[in-house]
Amino acid sequence: MSRLANTEPKRKQIVEGLMTVMATSGYDGATIPLIAKAAGLTSGLVHYYFDSKQSILVELVLHLVKIVDARFQSAVTSDPQSELAAYIDAHLALGTGANPKAVACWICIGAAAVNQPEIRLIYQEATENQVTILEKICEKVLRAEGRKTRQKREIALGITSAIEGSYRLLVSAPDMIPKGFAAPTVKAMAFGLISSQPLTSDKRRT
Amino acid sequence: MSRLANTEPKRKQIVEGLMTVMATSGYDGATIPLIAKAAGLTSGLVHYYFDSKQSILVELVLHLVKIVDARFQSAVTSDPQSELAAYIDAHLALGTGANPKAVACWICIGAAAVNQPEIRLIYQEATENQVTILEKICEKVLRAEGRKTRQKREIALGITSAIEGSYRLLVSAPDMIPKGFAAPTVKAMAFGLISSQPLTSDKRRT
Amino acid sequence: MSRLANTEPKRKQIVEGLMTVMATSGYDGATIPLIAKAAGLTSGLVHYYFDSKQSILVELVLHLVKIVDARFQSAVTSDPQSELAAYIDAHLALGTGANPKAVACWICIGAAAVNQPEIRLIYQEATENQVTILEKICEKVLRAEGRKTRQKREIALGITSAIEGSYRLLVSAPDMIPKGFAAPTVKAMAFGLISSQPLTSDKRRT
Amino acid sequence: MSRLANTEPKRKQIVEGLMTVMATSGYDGATIPLIAKAAGLTSGLVHYYFDSKQSILVELVLHLVKIVDARFQSAVTSDPQSELAAYIDAHLALGTGANPKAVACWICIGAAAVNQPEIRLIYQEATENQVTILEKICEKVLRAEGRKTRQKREIALGITSAIEGSYRLLVSAPDMIPKGFAAPTVKAMAFGLISSQPLTSDKRRT
């Protein structure tokens, strides 16, 4: 077996160790020994597989993006409206019990992006990917509803904001949030926002 | 007589020092020496005015809440709809250049709330206050539009999510956000959400 | 009034502040602000009346010596044996409730003598004074009992050891010591030690 | 395989580093860098082997107790009287050059017990163990001399006081103490104290 044979599983273990610890202790509170322990390894090994603590964080961000993507991909996508609903559900279901660790980490990553340019870049890239996907879905919905698509990006950004903001409240003010609140409300906002767009042609619709 | 007691200004200096440093370095990156330097003081003096680093953070949270409150209070509030618009503007204008440091700090505070229970409590309290204010405004708007008010809290939480999420994007993915995007979009989402509420139903109720 | 008018009372206040704090917090735990507070003054004033923290300790040692001296002086001194008993009582009564703070301080001073030569010197001087007084009493007792006085200094040192050791136990292992244990036991040791000395002349005494 | 685990020797090195520094600088003067230097290590490593400075002190107390125990255990114990003498010699020989560092530390530990409850507890426990051992020896001596054993604990406490007090003088007033003074005097006091106990039955012994 080559040396690489065992490399990926180990790296994943470590990344998930960081996720676990970070979800309860934040990024700075996630020390190498704690990460190692959560991963069932020793601190020395962590640095064998990763150059630095920050490089684990980089990989974690990529990992989290995959988790959400996977969930959305598996959603059934018949008509545009249910596709949009499925997208929102895929994201917000994470917070409502499905993967609270991932959400807590995501909040910490946003803060880490403040002072770590490398993290900011990949956070931005990941977000850009999501917005692009969402933009396309929104475009389809707008078309299906006979509305102008000019603002599709603003709409996608608005929905993304609402999702990210829901994460914030779910993580940092959990006591305020009624169970099952986030997804329906964000969906209502999303469709409300779409409905506020002008129709493509008033004549035909009259 | 002793030296002129100057406690409050000094504490404010320190709090603003934390805000400045935290906006670029995060909470853990905001070391006491850096805070002191930003405030033009010595590290020793920081601990003369504050028991601990965390207690500076506590005061900063209160300080940030005051900034937003002050901005909103000064807004003219004629009809409910413009009051709601003014509320959203007061919050989001901060991010669009008015006080980017405050917004960056707010993001870091949310992350700090993850692993510092005391911070979580005051974050939650501050958020609860905002939601309560917003809830009342929403109720007025709903009444004015002849809609049921049952969901007013969910609506307030939804708008709050959208605002918080906009902060996130403004801070952590600034390159993605077109100038002046946030406020109009959040307003459209807010009014879209309100419009999705059922009418009180004048017929049956007559 | 001259400037000195108020000096001595203030210094005494400070010394007693140190005694109070030191009895529960040790010498290093007795910070200037704590001493000042215990004395009802401010930290600045403490340094107005004393050059340094150590100089307060120096004065405290002198103060403690006076306390014991005063107590012994007031004892009735009829025959040598009761004088010795009175001496021991004067010292050990301190520990058994009369002045536990003084005793706790005395223990701390012994430790401070380890690393502060100036304290060692005055501790030694104070102890030497006590031993000298005790030596004279012992000489009288030995004479009265018709015993050789050659070892009077060793006897005085032995009794002093027993007293100092009782302080240690009273302060550092208070739960082990039955009420009223120390004085009778030390007296018994003292007289036992004296009885172990050879008689001055067996012939005459026959 | 990792580096050869060498935990116990390293911990011992550190404990002895504390002993060395504490003997001349006291507990508070024994800073981690000084302890590390005395042990030939770096400060970081000290905290690798011990959670806190206090935990080193805890281990030092146990270490000191062992030193005395070892010395006493090795003493030949034929008749009760020489066993008592051996016990006193084992303790006091330490001060007279055999291990002056240990004695100086012991004095500082008593002072540390004043304001550190955990230290007080183990000081008390160590002392209680010694008193219990001594009590049994005294009981044997009392029996052998046909005296009542009721006061055996008070006697043991008295002898312990005399030993502890001798330490004090040896450490804090070394110039006053003639060489070889302590052990004989304490022995004389001990036997004098025992002789002061009533005989078990005067009638039978006639």
Add this chain to the structure above:
DNA sequence: CATGAATGAGAGTTCATTCAT
């Protein structure tokens, strides 16, 4: 591959002391 001992820089915090007022 794997360990965990070792390092060294730097964190938060305390405190005797000074001094402007």
Add this chain to the structure above:
DNA sequence: CATGAATGAACTCTCATTCAT
């Protein structure tokens, strides 16, 4: 006299990182 703000050095302790084994 008296205050308490201000300083700066030193403290204990933490931690990412390295490396001998």
